[in-house]
Amino acid sequence: MTTSVEIGTQDSLQIAEHFKPAQGRSRRRFTWTLLLAYLLLAIGGVCMVTPFIWMILTSVKPAPELVDFAFFPENPTLQNYLNVLNTSSFERWYLNSIIVAIISTTSVVFFDTLVGYTLNKFEFPGKNIIFVGMLGTLMIPTEMLIIPWFTMSVNWSWHIGYAQYWGIAFPGVITAAGIFLMRQFFDGVPNELLDAARIDGMNEFGIWWRIAAPLVKPAIAALAIFNFIGNWNAYLWPLILANSREFYTLPVGLSFFRGESTTHWEKIMTAASLASIPLLIVFLVFQRQIIRGIALTGLKG
């Protein structure tokens, strides 16, 4: 079966078109307006980027240089990185963050897509109640649920040992926002296509898995990336649930690291760099998709 409908892509292409500045406008007024726009954007850009540069520069300075008031390091060194890696459990925290983010992202991609599809393409009794029941959970701030979640985790021993991975991940393994996003995207999948597959004798799961889901791949990719980033940076719930150092996620480990090295800013900046650089690299690699995805979800939602 051949088809050229790639719904998410079409939308992203439209968005990409929108990101191209209107040609007529920029050509008509050159010089001062444009120059001023660049100047203001550059000043703003410097304000956005300087903290990151300062973080990295500080992390490669030997401690005595911190009071020298020089912007660039005189004797750059990676010694701080070795010290921090040797005295903390950073490599374990990386592993924990990756495990938790993978558990929740895999689950979110599978279930949000499946449920979004069902709510879009199927008619069944109780549909409205289920729809409202899922949508309604968006009104409840997760802060209100942490005490009940913690009670449940203690009750089922999810707060000790390896179960902590599940304990940290379980609140986010299915998301109402993701379901509604995917539900919107399945609008673009034509019902005729699904009916044709039914006549060919394909079962419903196969139709979803082999025909419908591949058509919304770009939307699924956006969902996966946001979920990964969100879980990677999650703080309050992992802070509450993880009760031993070996099970901290990166943000939690980083937060406790401060207490141990109060005024050693070169160490704190090294730790902050270690925690943020991997995700910044992921962001730089996928920046097109991420920024388009944000624009897409924002306009759809």
Add this chain to the structure above:
Amino acid sequence: MRLTLHQRQIIWAYIFMSVALVFFVIIRWYPTILAFNVSFRDWNVFEGSGPWVGLENYQEIWQDAGKPRSSVTAAFSNTVRYVLFGVPSQLVLALAIALLLAQIRRLSAVFRVAYFAPYVTSAVAVAFVWNWLYQPETGLINQGLDLVGLPQQPFTKSPAQALPSITAVAVWQNLGFAVIIFLAGIQQIPSHYYEAARIDGANAWQLFWRITLPLLNPIIVYLTVLGTISYLRLFALVQNMSPQGTGGPLKSTTTVVLEVYREGFSSYKMGYAGALTVLLFFLILLITIIQLRFFSRRVEY
């Protein structure tokens, strides 16, 4: 017995949704009810129960709020101030940047990456970098002030400056998201609206007030509601930017969620913390309803 196609569809729909239904009932709705229940009890999280005390937790909050230098009063009034300072500055800055970005063609992608980078960075890492930037004597900002002959500022070390200083960081971190959404919105406005208005003799100022702003209304509402909710739930930045994570100096930066964390998970006063989360829920609900009422006007062209 042979099932009709529609009957089979119903069965498939429920199979597809089964895991999600269980999730929403057990992980979302049951904990929501439990959260209200906890707030009426002297809850012991490790026993998963506690004696019913009626409205006592709420009465205690009310009494605490009446005491001089009360944490609860500080938490609620600070939280409202974070919203009042943060949301408008975030929206105005983001709109200005998006309007500038819509004018330029070259380097547009570079600027978008620069403005968006803080949004994908962990709030804990962001907090530490800004702690270092805000440092008295050795911090980059105070060195810069020295350089241009201005007096050094205490920033997060002073009760008067701490809250605006943390708000500025929150704005810095969340700005990029609003910029991207605004930019996508601006570029969705058909250019013939502008052309027609220009033929009628409208100037740039009128184009902005009469076309751009009214057409961006739905996006402004969306970003206001989303931004307000995120400032009402502020936690990670405050916990990692105030001394010992207590919302100081002199409770000047503490938030509702920080008090929930401290009362619930440091002092183990779960019932009290639970009552605070219920109040936070109603505060979010109330503000969201008010915003949706007053800010959404349908714009038809």
